[in-house]
Amino acid sequence: MATTVRTAGALARPGRRFLSQQTLEGYACILPWLLGFACFVAGPMVAALLISLTDWSMLEPPIWIGLDNYQRMLKDPLFYTVLVNTAYISFLAVPLHLIVALGIALGLNEKLTGVNIYRTIFYLPSQMPIVASALLWLWVFNPDFGLANALLNVLNLPPLRWLFDPTLSKPSIVLITMWGGIGTPMIIFLAGLQGVPESLYEAANIDGAGSFARFRHITLPMLSPIIFFNLIIGVIASFQAYFTLVFITTQGGPANTSLIFILYIYFKAFRDFDMGYAAALAWTLFLIVLALTGINFLLARFWVHYEGGERT
Amino acid sequence: MSANVEPVSAETGTLTLDRSVAQAHVAVGERRRPMHIMLHVVFVIVCLVYLLPFAWMLSTSLKLDGREIAMPPEWIPNPAVWSNYYRAMTGLPMFLYLQNTLTITITATALGVFTASLTGFGFARLRFPGRDVLFSLCLATLMLPGIVTLIPEFLIYRQIGWINTFLPLIEPWTLGGHVLRIFLFRQYAMTIPQDYDEAARVDGASALRIWWSIILPLSRPVLATMAILAFIYHWNDFLRPLVFLQDKDLRTLAIGLRLFRSEYLVQWNLLMAASALMLLPILALFFAAQRYFVQGIVMTGIKG
Numbered sequence: 001m002a003t004t005v006r007t008a009g010a011l012a013r014p015g016r017r018f019l020s021q022q023t024l025e026g027y028a029c030i031l032p033w034l035l036g037f038a039c040f041v042a043g044p045m046v047a048a049l050l051i052s053l054t055d056w057s058m059l060e061p062p063i064w065i066g067l068d069n070y071q072r073m074l075k076d077p078l079f080y081t082v083l084v085n086t087a088y089i090s091f092l093a094v095p096l097h098l099i100v101a102l103g104i105a106l107g108l109n110e111k112l113t114g115v116n117i118y119r120t121i122f123y124l125p126s127q128m129p130i131v132a133s134a135l136l137w138l139w140v141f142n143p144d145f146g147l148a149n150a151l152l153n154v155l156n157l158p159p160l161r162w163l164f165d166p167t168l169s170k171p172s173i174v175l176i177t178m179w180g181g182i183g184t185p186m187i188i189f190l191a192g193l194q195g196v197p198e199s200l201y202e203a204a205n206i207d208g209a210g211s212f213a214r215f216r217h218i219t220l221p222m223l224s225p226i227i228f229f230n231l232i233i234g235v236i237a238s239f240q241a242y243f244t245l246v247f248i249t250t251q252g253g254p255a256n257t258s259l260i261f262i263l264y265i266y267f268k269a270f271r272d273f274d275m276g277y278a279a280a281l282a283w284t285l286f287l288i289v290l291a292l293t294g295i296n297f298l299l300a301r302f303w304v305h306y307e308g309g310e311r312t
Numbered sequence: 313m314s315a316n317v318e319p320v321s322a323e324t325g326t327l328t329l330d331r332s333v334a335q336a337h338v339a340v341g342e343r344r345r346p347m348h349i350m351l352h353v354v355f356v357i358v359c360l361v362y363l364l365p366f367a368w369m370l371s372t373s374l375k376l377d378g379r380e381i382a383m384p385p386e387w388i389p390n391p392a393v394w395s396n397y398y399r400a401m402t403g404l405p406m407f408l409y410l411q412n413t414l415t416i417t418i419t420a421t422a423l424g425v426f427t428a429s430l431t432g433f434g435f436a437r438l439r440f441p442g443r444d445v446l447f448s449l450c451l452a453t454l455m456l457p458g459i460v461t462l463i464p465e466f467l468i469y470r471q472i473g474w475i476n477t478f479l480p481l482i483e484p485w486t487l488g489g490h491v492l493r494i495f496l497f498r499q500y501a502m503t504i505p506q507d508y509d510e511a512a513r514v515d516g517a518s519a520l521r522i523w524w525s526i527i528l529p530l531s532r533p534v535l536a537t538m539a540i541l542a543f544i545y546h547w548n549d550f551l552r553p554l555v556f557l558q559d560k561d562l563r564t565l566a567i568g569l570r571l572f573r574s575e576y577l578v579q580w581n582l583l584m585a586a587s588a589l590m591l592l593p594i595l596a597l598f599f600a601a602q603r604y605f606v607q608g609i610v611m612t613g614i615k616g
Contacts, residue, residue: 022439025519029434032427033450033494036487040461041453047464058467104358107351114352120602121359127594127605129548131566132587135573136369139580145381147368153384179365187606240457244550248570262459269463270555282460293455 052280058273069280078256078264079281085170086261090238093174097181098230104182105189106219119190126183134248137176138163141249163250169258176245185230192226193219221305228304232296239289261285373397373585380581393581400572400585408561409568416481416553416564417546424485425493425538429531432497433523437509447498453491458551466555480556481549490545493538500534501527537604544594565590 027034052069056062073079108119125133140147141162149159162172196219204214243262246252252259252267265285269278367387372380373396374389401407435447469475504527512522528535550566557563563571572586598605 022519023441026434026438026440026443029438029519029523030431030446032487033431034446036484037450037453039487040465040484041456044461044464044468045456047468048460051464051467107355110348110351112348112351112355118355118359119606121362123605124595124598125362125365127544127598129566129569129590129594131548131550131569132590133365135569135583135587136365138573139372139584140365140368142580145383145385145580147364147385150383150385179362236455240459243459247550248573262457265459265463266551269466275463275467279463282457282463285457286460289455289457 048279048282051275052277052283054276056275058275062276065276069277070284072277073280073284078259081256082259082261082264085257085259086239088170089173089177089242089258089260090235092171093177093181094231094234094238096174096178097185097234098227100178101182101185101230102189102223102227105186105193106215108186108190109193119187122186123183125180128180130180130244131248133180134176134245137179137245138249141172163258164254166254166257169250169254173242173246173249173258176249177242181234185234188230189223189226192223196222224304225306228296228300232293235292235296236289239285261288369584369588372581373400373588375581377579377581380584396581396585397589400582400589403582403586404568404572406565406568406586406589409563409565412478412562413547413564413566416478417543419478420482420485420546421539421542423482424490424542425535427486428490428493428538429497429528429535430523432494433501433527434519435494436498436501437504437506437522437527438519450491450494462551462555469556475556476559476562478557478562481546481552485542485546490542493542496534496538496541497531500531504530533604536601540597540601540604543597547594 051062053064053066054062055065055068104122108115108122112118143149143159143161143164146162148162152159160168163169165172200218200222201214204218209217240262242260243266246258246260246263247266250258252263261281262285265278265281268274268281272278371385371387371389374392374394375386375396376389376391376393379386379389431450435443435450465480466475469480474480508526508530509522512526517525548566549564550570553564553567557567569586569590572583
């Protein structure tokens with residue numbers, strides 16, 4: 001009924017007044033987010049920047065010290081440890097997650113029987129409460145009674161100290177993230193794979209392309225925007241998401257070998273109440289994440305393939 | 313949908329094309345069978361590896377005190393001590409923690425989904441100056457490490473007396489909600505035909521009215537996805553409750569579970585029982601609403 005009236009009504013409406021009413025309504029709708037952005041994002045960001053220029057122990061009022069906190073950072077040996085640890089874990093974990101997730105997604109994209117069961121099992125760990133799974137892995141890696149060493153024992157291998165060994169703490173953490181970090185990129189890859197038109201593969205088959213050639217020349221280019229999306233999300237998440245895991249399992253130890261950036265900020269702010277320095281560290285982390293994302297976007301030109309006029 | 317098959321020229325004709333495609337299908341089907349068996353073998357092995365920690369958790373949680381540290385470990389506990397679960401629940405005031413967690417989770421989820429849908433609607437279906445810039449800004453906040461705002465937030469909440477209240481865990485999500493939820497709702501709302509809005513406009517409906525009576529009822533699947541993602545986020549959240557809730561009586565399950573560890577350091581069977589209990593609601597939600605999980609993620613991925 002209304003459809004017939006629509007065209008006439010839309011035409012009859014005077015453009016100007018209609019627009020300004022829409023503007024008002026638009027801002028009314030996004031008002032909750034705008035307020036939230038001002039109060040809980042932009043405001044605190046500016047505040048953090050200002051705090052980073054002070055010396056503030058919370059017992060006394062803040063003292064303005066300019067860029068001293070940033071200079072102190074450059075001389076802080078722990079800061080470099082933290083940078084190396086964070087880079088180690090992120091740059092090892094993110095590519096591994098993407099490769100394994102893509103491999104599993106490729107397999108799950110085949111018309112296998114029981115494929116839903118596999119998908120559920122691979123996806124499930126990613127939704128677990130991190131505290132619970134961190135405690136579980138702490139127990140698995142228990143040097144005396146844990147499952148990991150029990151398995152090594154079955155294979156006649158000597159037990160390891162895993163999270164409590166300075167050389168193994170970081171690899172152990174990456175290993176744990178392989179359990180919970182695969183599910184989300186895998187599902188996104190799967191969605192992307194299902195968007196690759198079957199006709200492309202059929203055409204390639206006619207041309208006699210083998211399965212590797214099909215993967216190399218069809219799947220990879222068609223999937224590259226999804227790989228890019230997962231990469232961006234993965235890098236950003238890796239800098240923030242491992243807080244709970246590391247906090248519960250190693251607390252940054254042994255000998256600071258697993259002290260990651262976000263944990264260091266937490267300790268500075270909420271254990272040492274060194275708010276100025278912590279804020280400076282936090283802003284530095286933000287700039288690093290921003291720079292890495294920027295670099296990723298720049299590099300994307302060389303390998304991400306966007307189908308002209310393709311719609312998703 | 314059906315993109316054209318380029319390499320076949322017009323002369324070859326449809327008949328040949330159809331035949332060769334059919335042949336290709338057959339060939340692929342035959343070639344794939346042994347590959348499928350191999351895939352099954354690989355998947356079963358990898359799935360067992362993924363399930364092993366869960367089995368270990370369940371097995372440990374049912375062991376008699378002291379048996380959990382037997383080496384080599386016994387996989388099937390004999391006897392199976394189900395009372396460990398009761399002890400895990402009563403060893404710490406878990407019901408209080410549960411009540412706190414549910415209060416935060418349900419309030420923040422309900423309010424957060426509500427406002428995120430309104431904002432998402434505004435971005436998707438209304439035209440106003442600055443909209444696209446603001447939407448980019450909104451998405452860009454995804455990149456922001458939460459810890460950057462956490463420090464000033466803590467200092468501000470201390471000033472206005474929000475520490476040791478649930479407000480810091482609810483309020484930021486009430487206003488605007490999680491950015492991902494806004495994005496999800498916007499993507500979904502864009503797929504609803506614009507005709508509906510225009511028809512309602514002609515009948516004199518305001519934007520709020522269109523959102524409430526037309527768009528929301530049509531968006532149930534995405535609302536379900538948003539609610540599930542929100543529920544899991546708040547249920548699992550650890551860092552913010554850790555910083556903002558210092559009062560013993562306000563602790564959430566995630567915080568309580570961690571204390572369990574320090575208070576019962578060697579009682580791995582009880583700790584695993586408590587962990588399993590915390591995992592149970594998520595597990596139930598996962599199986600009850602599985603399609604919304606996957607749907608939500610897929611919609612997120614669409615952006616590419």
